[in-house]
Amino acid sequence: MSFGEVWNLIIANPILNVLVALTNLLGGSFGLAIISLTIIVRLVSWPLTKRQLKSSKAMQDMQPKIQELQKKYGKNKPKLQQEMMKLYKEAGINPLGCLWPMLIQFPIWIALYQSIMSALATTPENLLNLAQRLYSWEIVSQAIPLSSQFLGLDLGQTALEAGGLGLLLAIIVGGTMWIQQKMTAAPSVDPRQASTQRMMTLMMPLMFGFFTLMFPSGLALYWAVSNIIGIITQYFVTGGWGYLKFRSPFSQH
């Protein structure tokens, strides 16, 4: 069996068939099916997300201690790293733990991209290939072919092709990602680190906003909903907006 066949069998085909079945259950709306799948994915990855949020909260609580270390060993980088790792270890935190939920989502993004293109049959080849990838469930065969329209968007088209609505979707994806990152990114006292962090917080949403313009709107819908769910869960688990500060324009500082 080739890698492609294994990939289709284990990841891509189940996601494709669940998407098509959900579309049928939700009155033929492929957009609602993507939103539902996003919620399912979020529920399945909840144990990992919970760990990540807890670790994020713990890091938030440790900030005074970290800032103290940064002040103390600011000029001695190796020592600072060593002391910080010691601190993380004592608190039982893995600073790279926040990467896992994101890494786990990559295969889903890839499979979802393929499923959207395949399910919406953007080319005749995709429609014909779809026949070999669908399960013989009645709920699946009744839904084919799918309508790509959702809230005025063609989910098979790139946001760039969709015009104004696509641009709005790109802003939503970038904006929600920025909020989510601001909620978790602990401010650094070190000016160089702070500058890198600022760039990262800005670059990631910009990059995903750009991806939104380049990939099918269906995938962008997944990102937007996933980010919104992320913000909501983060708000309730960590108990607030984290490091995201809303400054009133009337405040003195």
Add this chain to the structure above:
Amino acid sequence: MFLIIIALLPLTLVSCAPWGTQSAGGWSGTAVHDGTVYVGTRDGRVVAINSSTENLEWSYSIAPATALTSGLACSPSTVSAAIYTTPIISGDLVYIGTYSGQIHALTIDRGVERWVYPRIGSIGAIVGNLVATNETIYISSSDGMVYALDTTYGDPKWDTEPLADKLWTSPTVGDDTLYVSTFDGHIYALSLETGGLLDWSFESEAGFASSPVVYEDTIFLGSFDRHLYAIKMGSDVLEWRFPEKPADNWFWASPVVDKGIVYAGCLDGKLYAIEADTGRERWSYLTEDQNGKPSPIVSSPVLTDNLLIVVNESGTVYVFNLGAELGNDAVPLKIISIGAAVRSSFCAQEGLVYIRGEDNWTYAVDINEGEISWKLDLTKKEE
């Protein structure tokens, strides 16, 4: 930055991966006329091959009308000059529709362009085969509309309002009516003269995968619900649906009907012979690939001289003798492999079956000898 790179890489790679989605490549089939085979190639050309000399007579390149390249460079949103339609010949012209949304009329002797429709710009992508009758050419398009053009000058005669999101099936002519099937489960009857919708139409819960076939007063076509449908013209009631329990896959290819028997290929690899009146199965035959696994039947069967020719996706040609005694007609006379995948429609004349493989070669299969008579690499240009 590390995060950005790891996020970007998999998505970029997958949009170009061979096991990902497939871009539009085209599956134009073959047409034969006076010993010349006409076929569309995967690189957007129409070629004429002399069947006797086995040489390329002429080649005509189709430039994409609108090369939309939004999305990543290798993503399927690129509109290419792919050709899905099989050339049709009427008078001294050969006609072809392109995925870039144009219809080209070329002279059959030299492949010189006589006209292009539309003269400026394009209509929606053309996937379903063109139909020509009474000096009119009928086209269904991905913009959901049906167009009628004059065959001589390409002047528009009429066009319809969008009948569906997109039309990828071919229209069919029956008496004074043009029948169009849609992915959303409709069959529309249009006036050949005006393109106006006639009183009768048929609605099904499942979408129609194949183009309609008209035989006597009945329309036969395949559905995405894995059934073959028979619908009496003018009736709102389904005549029959085959099989009783859904087949293992779609009836993608249009069936052919001969002497009251419907021959339908299915993507589950089976060829079914069904009584046109009752929908009862006469016989079925499972076609296979070289490894003995069922291979989908994507192309419509072809009837010639009491022989039924079926080619499955793995490139195996089956020849059935329809004149044989009942029971023996389900046993293939010949089984020949061309060794290349086949998704295109094919044609047969004087004992030769002309097939365009997905490898972009054209094969002439001698069904009497049971072997490939000649083959030609379509990537080669004229000498």
